[in-house]
Amino acid sequence: MAQVEVYLIRAFSIAGQGGNLAGVVLNADPLTEPQRQFIAQQVGVSETAFVSKSDKADFQVSFYTPTVEVDFCGHATLSTFWLLHHFQSIAAGKYRQETKAGVLDVDVALNGDILMSQSLPTWFDEFSAQEIAPLLGIAPSLILQTGLPIQAISTGLIDLMVPVPYGVLDCLEVDHEAITRFCQQHQYVGFHVFEMNLQESAYTASCRNFAPAVGIPEESATGSSSGALVCYLNRHFGYQQAIFEQGRAMEVSSRLVTQLTIDKEELTQVQVGGEGAFDRVCYISI
Template identity: 75%
Template structure:
């Protein structure tokens, strides 16, 4: 029997509170995928990251929800690199992680934050409000009046970007079974629903994320979806920096910072960042 320690980290936390819990297992080279899946299920948070050695980058990371492996996870990446620095295993600086979506850059910054590079956006199917709104329990016209598309976008994982009017986000009546069927049919991870704030507010937008098809009814911070939303807002409003709040409906508010780099009119870099905080350590025997 071998003991495996799982560190639970609050990713995208605000002053050490809130955020999105991610599990992190260090030195995971000897674990099989079946063991990783069993650990992720036992931990029970939305994703657990497993850190191994890599011959392509500084570290190799794999990500498991309680039910399946996913190719990438932003908040678990933040948690892993924050933890490596917190445990004094790496100094401040720039690193690379090998993931199933490629080798991605990660910066561990002096302000105790972690800034992650994501894949450049892939623009996928647009959907109608009449198709999407019933799954959120709102009138399709509330979406149509905004003049913004409902579109699947990926900067690592495919999420459907869904704009709703200000004030509607907290009033959603979500049909998780319908969202599961839809995501399985259209090969996407989940719904990323957002309402824009006025320019003088501290957050660009408030968000909610639903990914029941991969075992996550609602998530309090999603790094990959935030990168996709930042690209969506850049395409429609030209913005290159955005700060998102997520998790309010779960009493786990999170702060997610995004920044894009555009050169000669072309988007060349997508970065998502935030702070981490330790929650607790769990141990399992295998």
């Protein structure tokens, strides 16, 4: 029986506190897919990243929730490259990771902060407030009040963007079973619910992410969804950068920085970033 070392990192933390825990397993080449899934289940955080060698990029990274493998995970990517830099395995600079969502760029700043590229947005169906509001325990009129559409978008994973008015986000009564059925029916990962903040706020929007269909009732920082959301805000308000708060309702606040590169009116790059912090190490027997 072998023991696998799993590093737990707080991705998108604020001064070393809060953030979203991700597991990172380095030198994961010998591990089989069932072993990776077992490790992710035992670790029990929303995603665990497994870092292997790649012939297409600097690293190959796979991502597992406690129940399934997913194509991409933003906060686990940040955790992976923050840890590699923390161990001085990589210097500050530009890197590429091979994922099931494609080969993606990652920038490591001198201070260890990570800015990662995501896939360019793919836009999917829109849905009515009457269909979605009951799943969140709110009246459809509240969503309609925002004047914004409910739309599924992917910059690596498909999430449903759901706008609510300022002050409503912390009052949701989420029906996890109904969201699971909806996401399984449409092959989405989860719901990314957001409220635009007041102009004087340090955050453009505050967010909550629900992905019970992949074993995550609620997540305190979701990098892939933040990339999708800044694309959504660019389309409707012209934003090219935004700072998001997530995890407040869980009392694990996180800060996510997003940036779009637009060249000759064409979107060419989506980036999401933030800081990481070491939490602890655990050992899983396989």
